[in-house]
Amino acid sequence: MKNSLFIQACRCEKVSRPPVWMMRQAGRYLPQYRKIREKTDFLTLCKTPELAAEVTLQPVDILGVDAAVIFSDILLLLEALGLPLKFESGGGPKLDKVFYLGETVRSLHPLDCSKLGFVYDAIKIVNRKLEGQQVPVIGFAGAPLTLAVYMIEGETSRDFHRARKFLMRETSSFEKLLQKLAKAVAEHLIEQVRAGAGAVQIFDTWGGLLSRDLYKKIVLPSLRQVIDPIKTLGVPVILYVNGSAQHLETMKESGADVLSVDWRLSLADVRKRIGYGHAIQGNLDPTYLYQHPSDIEKSTAEMLYMHPEPGLIANLGHGILPDTPVENARAFISTVKNWKC
Amino acid sequence: MKNSLFIQACRCEKVSRPPVWMMRQAGRYLPQYRKIREKTDFLTLCKTPELAAEVTLQPVDILGVDAAVIFSDILLLLEALGLPLKFESGGGPKLDKVFYLGETVRSLHPLDCSKLGFVYDAIKIVNRKLEGQQVPVIGFAGAPLTLAVYMIEGETSRDFHRARKFLMRETSSFEKLLQKLAKAVAEHLIEQVRAGAGAVQIFDTWGGLLSRDLYKKIVLPSLRQVIDPIKTLGVPVILYVNGSAQHLETMKESGADVLSVDWRLSLADVRKRIGYGHAIQGNLDPTYLYQHPSDIEKSTAEMLYMHPEPGLIANLGHGILPDTPVENARAFISTVKNWKC
Numbered sequence: 001m002k003n004s005l006f007i008q009a010c011r012c013e014k015v016s017r018p019p020v021w022m023m024r025q026a027g028r029y030l031p032q033y034r035k036i037r038e039k040t041d042f043l044t045l046c047k048t049p050e051l052a053a054e055v056t057l058q059p060v061d062i063l064g065v066d067a068a069v070i071f072s073d074i075l076l077l078l079e080a081l082g083l084p085l086k087f088e089s090g091g092g093p094k095l096d097k098v099f100y101l102g103e104t105v106r107s108l109h110p111l112d113c114s115k116l117g118f119v120y121d122a123i124k125i126v127n128r129k130l131e132g133q134q135v136p137v138i139g140f141a142g143a144p145l146t147l148a149v150y151m152i153e154g155e156t157s158r159d160f161h162r163a164r165k166f167l168m169r170e171t172s173s174f175e176k177l178l179q180k181l182a183k184a185v186a187e188h189l190i191e192q193v194r195a196g197a198g199a200v201q202i203f204d205t206w207g208g209l210l211s212r213d214l215y216k217k218i219v220l221p222s223l224r225q226v227i228d229p230i231k232t233l234g235v236p237v238i239l240y241v242n243g244s245a246q247h248l249e250t251m252k253e254s255g256a257d258v259l260s261v262d263w264r265l266s267l268a269d270v271r272k273r274i275g276y277g278h279a280i281q282g283n284l285d286p287t288y289l290y291q292h293p294s295d296i297e298k299s300t301a302e303m304l305y306m307h308p309e310p311g312l313i314a315n316l317g318h319g320i321l322p323d324t325p326v327e328n329a330r331a332f333i334s335t336v337k338n339w340k341c
Numbered sequence: 342m343k344n345s346l347f348i349q350a351c352r353c354e355k356v357s358r359p360p361v362w363m364m365r366q367a368g369r370y371l372p373q374y375r376k377i378r379e380k381t382d383f384l385t386l387c388k389t390p391e392l393a394a395e396v397t398l399q400p401v402d403i404l405g406v407d408a409a410v411i412f413s414d415i416l417l418l419l420e421a422l423g424l425p426l427k428f429e430s431g432g433g434p435k436l437d438k439v440f441y442l443g444e445t446v447r448s449l450h451p452l453d454c455s456k457l458g459f460v461y462d463a464i465k466i467v468n469r470k471l472e473g474q475q476v477p478v479i480g481f482a483g484a485p486l487t488l489a490v491y492m493i494e495g496e497t498s499r500d501f502h503r504a505r506k507f508l509m510r511e512t513s514s515f516e517k518l519l520q521k522l523a524k525a526v527a528e529h530l531i532e533q534v535r536a537g538a539g540a541v542q543i544f545d546t547w548g549g550l551l552s553r554d555l556y557k558k559i560v561l562p563s564l565r566q567v568i569d570p571i572k573t574l575g576v577p578v579i580l581y582v583n584g585s586a587q588h589l590e591t592m593k594e595s596g597a598d599v600l601s602v603d604w605r606l607s608l609a610d611v612r613k614r615i616g617y618g619h620a621i622q623g624n625l626d627p628t629y630l631y632q633h634p635s636d637i638e639k640s641t642a643e644m645l646y647m648h649p650e651p652g653l654i655a656n657l658g659h660g661i662l663p664d665t666p667v668e669n670a671r672a673f674i675s676t677v678k679n680w681k682c
Contacts, residue, residue: 158499161628161662168631211605211626211658245586246605264552264587285552287502290509317552321502 004134006067007198010236010258010279012311018304019066020336021138022329023240024319025059026071029326032058042087046072049121056126060135062326063333067138067199068126070192072119074142074203077188078151080115081108097154101166101173104151108177111184113191120195127196136198138238141188143204144181144222145215148174160209167218175218182225189226193233201238201260202226208243208262216250223254231255238281242318248273263288263317268306280307283317284332289324293331300335308341345475347408348539351577351599351620353652359645360407361677362479363670364581365660366400367412370667373399383428387413390462397467401476403667404674408479408540409467411533413460415483415544418529419492421456422449438495442507442514445492449518452525454532461536468537477539479579482529484545485522485563486556489515492522501550508559516559523566530567534574542579542601543567549584549603557591564595572596579622583659589614604658609647621648624658625673630665634672641676649682 006019027033033055036045045051056071075093079085086094098104113120119139126137142150150156152163167174189200202223207215227237240260241247251259252274259278261270263285270280288299304314314336320329347360368374374396377386386392397412416434420426427435439445454461460480467478483491491497493504508515530541543564548556568578581601582588592600593615600619602611604626611621629640645655655677661670 156499158497164628165631165664168628208605211607212610213607214626243605264549264584266552266554269553285555287505287509290506323506 018312020314021065021067028322029324052122053125069138098152123195139192139197140201144178178222182222204241207241212246227255279311281313296331359653361655362406362408369663370665393463394466410479464536480533480538481542485519519563523563545582548582553587568596620652622654637672
C-alpha cells in the first residue's frame with residue numbers, strides 16, 4: 001500500500017500520473033448510493049459497518065478512484081462525546097445550541113473510542129475487500145474549529161456569528177474547547193489508522209470565516225495538537241481548509257503532509273506560495289462538474305497543466321454536489337487517469 | 342466637500358487621520374433606529390425619503406462618523422427592474438426563483454430610474470441637512486454578480502449552487518444578465534451622484550464564492566461596465582468584495598478608486614499586494630466589536646498601525662452586526678478619530 005500512487009503522491013514522490021479521488025465521493029450523486037438510502041436513514045448507514053463499507057467502495061468500483069474515503073460524518077464524534085445529534089430528513093444535522101460555553105466545555109466527556117467502533121469496523125471491512133488493489137482507505141475527522149463551531153451553533157449557519165461571538169467574548173473557554181476537541185479528534189484518527197486507514201484527512205470546513213491572524217493565533221495550536229501524534233504513525237496527514245486563500249502559510253505550519261485547498265485559487269498560485277515541501281490536493285470547482293463532459297475534460301486538463309511537478313493529488317475543491325451527473329464525475333476522473341506526467 | 346477627510350483619503354492625499362465609517366452603520370444596533378422600525382416596516386422606511394434620511398443621519402449625529410451612507414437596500418434595484426420583492430418579518434428578503442435563465446434575461450426591463458426616486462430624494466435631504474459639515478453622502482448599489490445571484494436563488498443561501506449551476510451551464514445567458522444588471526447599476530449610481538452623493542460604493546457580497554480566474558473572466562467586465570461611466574463624474578468609486586483574499590488584483594483592475602476589503606487579510610498584506618495607486622477601505626472583523634471596549638481600542642490601533650501611509654479609510658471588514666452594543670461601535674470610531682497619522 002505504501003507503493004500506491006496515492007501514498008507516493010502524498011510523499012511528493014515522482015509518479016506516472018496524479019492520483020485522483022473526490023471529497024464526498026461516496027454520496028448522493030451515485031444512484032447505487034441513493035438506492036441504499038431508500039431503505040436506510042443516514043445515521044443507520046454510518047453506524048452499520050457492512051453498509052458503510054459498501055457505499056465507501058461504490059466510487060472505487062464505479063469510477064475507479066485511487067483512494068476510498070470512509071463513509072462517515074464529522075459530527076458523529078460530537079455524539080460520541082455525549083452531545084445528542086439529530087438528522088432531520090430534508091434539513092441538515094442538528095445539535096443542542098450552546099448557551100454557556102464555560103460550563104459546556106467543563107462538562108465535556110473525554111472520548112470513549114468504543115462508541116465509534118462502527119467507523120473502525122467499516123475501515124477493516126473496506127481494507128479486506130480492497131486487498132490486492134493499490135487503493136488506500138482515507139480516514140477523516142472534522143477539525144477542532146469546525147466541530148466547535150457546529151457544537152455552539154447547533155446547526156449550519158451562514159456567518160456563524162454566535163460561535164464567533166463566543167470566540168471574542170470567552171476566548172479562553174473557546175481555546176479550552178478547541179484543546180478538548182483536538183484531543184478527541186487525534187484519538188479518533190489514530191484509531192482509524194490502527195484499523196487500517198492509509199492516510200487521514202482533517203476537514204476545516206469553516207476555517208475560511210476567520211482572518212489569517214486570528215486563525216494562526218487561536219486555531220493553529222489545535223491543528224498541531226491533532227497532527228503531531230498522528231505523524232509518529234507514519235501515515236500522511238491531509239489538511240483541508242475551505243477558504244484556504246488566506247490560510248495557506250498557516251496550513252503549512254500545521255505539520256500536515258498534504259495541503260488540500262479549495263477551488264478559489266489556481267494550483268499554480270498555491271504552489272508558488274507554499275514552495276515545494278508539501279503535496280497539494282485539489283482543487284477543481286465542484287460546480288465545474290455541471291458543465292458538459294467535454295468541457296469538464298478541458299477544465300480538468302487546465303488544472304493539471306498548472307501543476308506539472310510531483311506532489312499533486314487531483315481532487316475537487318470541495319465535496320461533489322449531490323446533483324452532479326455520474327458521467328460528469330467520470331469525465332473528471334478519467335481525464336486525470338489518462339494524464340501523463 | 343472635496344476637501345472632506347473622506348474624499349481626500351479616497352484620493353490617497355495626506356490627511357491628519359484616517360476617516361472612518363461603518364458598513365450598515367444606519368441599522369439595528371442603534372436604539373434610535375429600532376425605535377423608528379417599531380412603527381415602520383423595512384421597505385416603507387427605504388421608500389420614505391424623510392425617514393430614510395433620518396436614519397442615514399443617526400450614526401453621524403450619535404457616533405460622529407465621517408461619511409453618511411444612504412439607508413437603502415441593494416434589492417430595491419431588482420424591484421425597480423420589475424421583479425417582485427417581499428420582505429418577510431423574521432426572514433430575509435425574497436424574490437421569485439429563476440427557472441429559465443435565458444427567458445428571464447430576455448424579459449428584463451431596462452431600469453426606469455423614476456421608480457427609485459425615493460433614494461435620490463433621500464440623498465438630497467441628507468445633503469441639505471449636512472450642509473456646512475464635511476460629511477459626504479455615500480450612494481451604493483449591489484454588484485451585478487451579487488444581484489444576479491440573489492435574483493436566481495430568490496433568497497440568501499450558503500453556497501449558491503443554483504446560481505453557480507446556471508453560470509456553468511448557461512454561461513452566455515449569465516453574462517448577458519450581468520451586462521443588463523451592470524447597465525442598471527451604473528444608471529442607479531449615476532442618479533445618486535446627480536442627487537448629491539459624494540462617492541459611491543459597489544457591494545459584491547458574494548464575489549468570494551468564485552475562484553480568482555472565473556471572477557476575472559466572467560465578473561470583471563461587468564464591474565468595469567459599472568465603474569467606467571461613473572468615473573467621468575469625478576466622484577470616487579469604492580468596490581467592496583466579501584472574500585477579497587483571492588480577488589485583490591482583479592479588484593484593482595476594475596478601475597475602482599478605493600478597494601474595500603473584508604476582514605480576512607491584514608491591511609499590511611493587502612497594501613503589499615496592491616501597491617500604492619489605490620486607497621484601501623477596511624477592515625476590522627465586525628465580530629471584534631463583541632469585545633470589551635478597551636480591547637476594541639487595542640484591535641483598532643493594531644489595524645491602524647498596519648497602514649501608516651495615506652490612502653486608508655477605516656471601516657469594518659463587513660457590515661456591523663445587529664447585536665453590537667453602541668458603546669463598542671463608539672470605541673472603534675473614537676480610536677480612529679483620535680489617531681494621529
